[in-house]
Amino acid sequence: MATNIDGGTLMLESRLACPQCGHLSVEVMPTDACVFFHECAACGALLKPKPGDCCVFCSYGSVPCPPMQRQGRSCCGG
Numbered sequence: 001m002a003t004n005i006d007g008g009t010l011m012l013e014s015r016l017a018c019p020q021c022g023h024l025s026v027e028v029m030p031t032d033a034c035v036f037f038h039e040c041a042a043c044g045a046l047l048k049p050k051p052g053d054c055c056v057f058c059s060y061g062s063v064p065c066p067p068m069q070r071q072g073r074s075c076c077g078g
């Protein structure tokens with residue numbers, strides 16, 4: 001294994017796309033936690049992870065959450 005992903009290469013900004021209105025919001029992801037819920041700033045929709053995804057970033061973001069980037073697996077044992 002020659003995977004060298006460390007703090008320098010993790011993407012911490014993700015663009016969340018609201019499934020209801022398509023509004024894009026750039027959010028900074030926590031490096032070691034899941035974000036289950038995100039409220040759309042435009043329409044107020046509550047975003048929740050799709051089945052099988054660990055957080056809203058993996059479902060709706062342009063970049064998967066840091067634990068997925070780092071370990072290739074979800075941050076909450078799923």
Ligand SMILES: [Zn+2]
Nearest residue numbers: 018021040043
């Ligand atoms: Zn929305």
